Amino acid sequence: MEKRVIKKDALAGIIKNISNDMLVYAPVQDEDNVLFKVLEPGMEPLVEYANTKNAPKNFFFPQTETMMKYFRTERGRELAEVVEDAADAVLFGVRPCYARSFVLLDNIFDDPKYKDSYYIARREKTVIVSLACVHPPYTTCFCTSVGGHPMSLEGSDVVLTDLGDVYLAEFLTPKGEKLIEKMGNLEAADEALDAKKQELSDTAEKEIKSHIPANDIKPWLDENFENPFWDTIHRSCLACGTCTYLCPTCHCFDITDEVKGEEGRRIRTWDSCMSWLFTMETSGHNPRTSQKERWRQRLMHKFKYFVDNFGAVACVGCGRCVINCPVNIDIRKIVTDISKL
Amino acid sequence: MGNNSGNAYQPRPVSIIRTLPQINEHRLFQLKLEDGGSWEDFGHQPGQFVEVSIFGKGEAPISISSPPTRLDALEICVRRTGRLTNALFDMEKGSHLHIRGPYGRGFPVEILKGHKVLLIAGGLGLAPLRSLLLYLLDKRDKFDEIILMYGTNNPDNVLFKYELLGFFDRDDIKYLYSVDRDEEGIWKQYVGVVTGLFDQAELSPHDTYAVLCGPPVMYKFVLERLLSLGFPKDHIFMSLERMMKCGIGKCGHCAIGDKYCCTDGPVFPFTEIEKIKEAI
Numbered sequence: 174m175e176k177r178v179i180k181k182d183a184l185a186g187i188i189k190n191i192s193n194d195m196l197v198y199a200p201v202q203d204e205d206n207v208l209f210k211v212l213e214p215g216m217e218p219l220v221e222y223a224n225t226k227n228a229p230k231n232f233f234f235p236q237t238e239t240m241m242k243y244f245r246t247e248r249g250r251e252l253a254e255v256v257e258d259a260a261d262a263v264l265f266g267v268r269p270c271y272a273r274s275f276v277l278l279d280n281i282f283d284d285p286k287y288k289d290s291y292y293i294a295r296r297e298k299t300v301i302v303s304l305a306c307v308h309p310p311y312t313t314c315f316c317t318s319v320g321g322h323p324m325s326l327e328g329s330d331v332v333l334t335d336l337g338d339v340y341l342a343e344f345l346t347p348k349g350e351k352l353i354e355k356m357g358n359l360e361a362a363d364e365a366l367d368a369k370k371q372e373l374s375d376t377a378e379k380e381i382k383s384h385i386p387a388n389d390i391k392p393w394l395d396e397n398f399e400n401p402f403w404d405t406i407h408r409s410c411l412a413c414g415t416c417t418y419l420c421p422t423c424h425c426f427d428i429t430d431e432v433k434g435e436e437g438r439r440i441r442t443w444d445s446c447m448s449w450l451f452t453m454e455t456s457g458h459n460p461r462t463s464q465k466e467r468w469r470q471r472l473m474h475k476f477k478y479f480v481d482n483f484g485a486v487a488c489v490g491c492g493r494c495v496i497n498c499p500v501n502i503d504i505r506k507i508v509t510d511i512s513k514l
Numbered sequence: 515m516g517n518n519s520g521n522a523y524q525p526r527p528v529s530i531i532r533t534l535p536q537i538n539e540h541r542l543f544q545l546k547l548e549d550g551g552s553w554e555d556f557g558h559q560p561g562q563f564v565e566v567s568i569f570g571k572g573e574a575p576i577s578i579s580s581p582p583t584r585l586d587a588l589e590i591c592v593r594r595t596g597r598l599t600n601a602l603f604d605m606e607k608g609s610h611l612h613i614r615g616p617y618g619r620g621f622p623v624e625i626l627k628g629h630k631v632l633l634i635a636g637g638l639g640l641a642p643l644r645s646l647l648l649y650l651l652d653k654r655d656k657f658d659e660i661i662l663m664y665g666t667n668n669p670d671n672v673l674f675k676y677e678l679l680g681f682f683d684r685d686d687i688k689y690l691y692s693v694d695r696d697e698e699g700i701w702k703q704y705v706g707v708v709t710g711l712f713d714q715a716e717l718s719p720h721d722t723y724a725v726l727c728g729p730p731v732m733y734k735f736v737l738e739r740l741l742s743l744g745f746p747k748d749h750i751f752m753s754l755e756r757m758m759k760c761g762i763g764k765c766g767h768c769a770i771g772d773k774y775c776c777t778d779g780p781v782f783p784f785t786e787i788e789k790i791k792e793a794i
Binding site for chain 1: 520521522523524525527529568569570571572573574595596599605608609610611612729730755756757759760762763764765766767769770771772777790791792
């Protein structure tokens with residue numbers, strides 16, 4: 174692992190420089206929100222911000238993407254091209270919880286039997302540069318309850334830690350190390366900075382205000398698919414899907430076709446298990462009949478099924494769903510309530 | 515088997531060899547690969563499915579109705595019910611479309627070898643079970659007694675009618691057919707729900723495997739009968755239906771507990787799903 178020091182006022186310029194010859198996806202100010210966007214000339218990457226409104230999963234798994242194109246012929250529509258357009262890229266400024274979400278998503282998109290080449294190609298060509306949460310941004314952050322840490326290195330190629338006057342840059346992977354030369358002349362980091370970082374890591378952990386017994390509820394979930402408790406959480410849910418769209422680990426999608434004149438494309442779009450249409454079969458049969466079943470699915474998928482299949486809770490504790498739910502459904506409260514049953 | 519190289523979502527071109535009308539709004543389509551490949555290399559097993567793909571309309575999971583022992587064509591039996599199947603019914607001999615697959619876990623033919631097999635089908639549930647039924651008949655000496663129970667709602671809705679009638683001339687398969695209603699009084703066999711056929715069959719549960727496919731309502735009642743007759747739980751296999759979009763365990767639509775219908779199923783041993791309450 175290589176370590177360097179980056180001067181604080183130099184970072185934004187370094188990132189802008191990289192965007193001259195690589196695709197850079199970075200947090201930018203967008204009216205009232207901070208959003209991950211592709212950095213274009215004239216755009217300023219934010220290096221100091223609380224957290225972004227959207228999770229960066231969009232970069233590997235876009236909200237909408239063209240999978241293939243086709244055209245009309247006399248005997249039917251024929252395939253024109255499979256669209257795979259991954260380019261060398263830097264995903265800059267992700268929080269450690271987001272970086273971890275990619276490790277969880279890899280289980281789905283990069284499984285041994287069926288590879289999702291859209292996701293994998295972007296993933297392989299992208300260097301993930303994280304900004305450690307020296308001060309966890311929100312009171313709703315609960316990464317330490319679900320296997321994460323505000324200064325976790327998991328899932329990142331490069332981690333930048335704000336040490337006050339400089340960033341400590343840790344280049345963790347070969348892919349990350351290749352970025353060093355694109356960052357100009359960086360000073361080597363001396364060992365004293367490690368101690369400083371460790372100190373900050375300890376305080377960052379203590380600054381996490383929110384704690385939930387995420388790993389304790391599985392035995393209850395294993396036995397209580399049917400329980401009156403499930404009647405208590407869904408009634409206010411509007412099925413808007415905000416939680417699933419903003420969730421860094423939600424990965425459900427739909428595949429649809431779109432035709433314009435002689436040409437058409439097959440597209441993939443995010444979908445949400447909160448929608449009644451999600452499980453609706455063409456026959457009219459729907460195995461999940463109400464929002465109760467859909468909420469149970471969301472909870473079970475994150476805290477039981479994903480654990481059964483991949484050995485980890487499918488939640489990184491970013492608190493996106495908690496902050497943005499229009500009716501204040503709080504997954505932390507649900508998990509805590511279950512732990513008391 | 516699985517398309518592990520290249521793009522897993524890229525469908526293969528096929529053409530329609532012929533369409534055979536079945537009953538009202540149901541047709542059998544015989545397909546031919548148009549990319550130079552063979553159905554032998556396709557490598558489908560009884561009970562697997564394909565994603566039928568019509569560019570401009572979308573994709574839909576359709577079970578394969580023909581067995582791997584008959585490779586002149588891949589047959590799919592389709593009910594006209596949604597956007598894709600409507601477009602499919604507008605196609606004719608020679609039309610081009612696409613498929614990808616084969617997907618999922620099929621019926622456990624290796625386990626069935628040497629044993630009696632009871633096939634229980636309801637309505638369009640015969641479509642996937644036919645791939646197993648023809649497989650068993652094509653390899654007849656590998657299996658003990660074969661019993662088919664097939665129920666439809668009325669005499670007009672019997673699928674694969676001529677094949678079923680053909681069994682009247684065979685003594686190596688037992689068949690029991692039922693219809694829920696027979697308003698015109700033309701049905702010569704059992705009238706009533708498919709579970710009524712159990713009263714007419716002589717079954718030896720301990721050396722028989724039961725294989726089910728039908729509408730959701732059928733499973734509950736058939737399972738009750740099988741268990742009360744003494745069928746061991748590990749002798750019961752069922753093909754489940756879900757909204758399967760990607761077919762390769764990614765899109766999340768067909769989740770049944772910690773399983774995906776598309777990759778872990780669609781055929782499940784009862785022992786795997788008996789504890790998953792939403793499975794049936």
